[in-house]
Amino acid sequence: MTDSKDLCACGSGQAYAACCEPFHLGASAAPTAETLMRSRYCAYVCGQIDYLVGTTLPAARTTDLWVNYKSTADSIQWIGLEVVGSSQGGAKDKTGKVEFKASYIQDGVRSIHHELSRFRRSGGQWYYVDGRVKDYVSRDSIVER
Ligand SMILES: [Zn+2]
Incomplete structure (x- = not known):
């Protein structure tokens, strides 16, 4: 489990307590699509499955979502x-897109998950809608700013 004083797993360079922890605790909501995306990555690292489900757009939650997040x-x-x-996704936007590359090890093999995620703001909170997995070798399709 990540300690409050440790550097945040999302790679921001800040302490967990000053970065994603308030979002995970429900003390505050991620102000932008990008911070939500970072906090969701961080939740994966910390195994905070409820946070992953809770920040998925309610209409996009499938019945097996919790189990799927947990097994991943x-x-x-x-x-x-x-x-x-990223494009849009600011405090005044309704939608946003974030493109990211997350490195991981599975079955001893190192890989990169390259995704273009869509987010929507509803009731003052950002939610993950869905994501399109991109070919991680490709570098010619950066999101327009
Ligand atoms: Zn963080």
């Missing part, structure tokens, strides 16, 4: 996050 979190060791780019 248990079978994968996340080792790094790089946010490639």
Whole structure:
């Protein structure tokens, strides 16, 4: 489990207590799509399955979502996050997109999950809608800023 004083697993360079922990505790909501995305990556690392489900858009929650998140979190060791780019997703936007690369080890093999995620703000809170997995070799499709 991540300690409050440890550097946040999302790679922000800040202490967990000053970064994703308030979001995980429900003390505050991620103000932008990118911070929500980082806090969700961090939740994967920490095994905070309820947070992953809770920050998925209610209409996009499937009945097996918790189990799916849990099995992914248990079978994968996340080792790094790089946010490639984002569009919209600010405090005044309704929607946002974030492109990221998350490095992980599964069954002893190191890989990169490259995804373009869509987010929606509802009731003052950002939610993950869905994501399109991209070919991680490709570098010519950066999100427009
Ligand atoms: Zn963080």
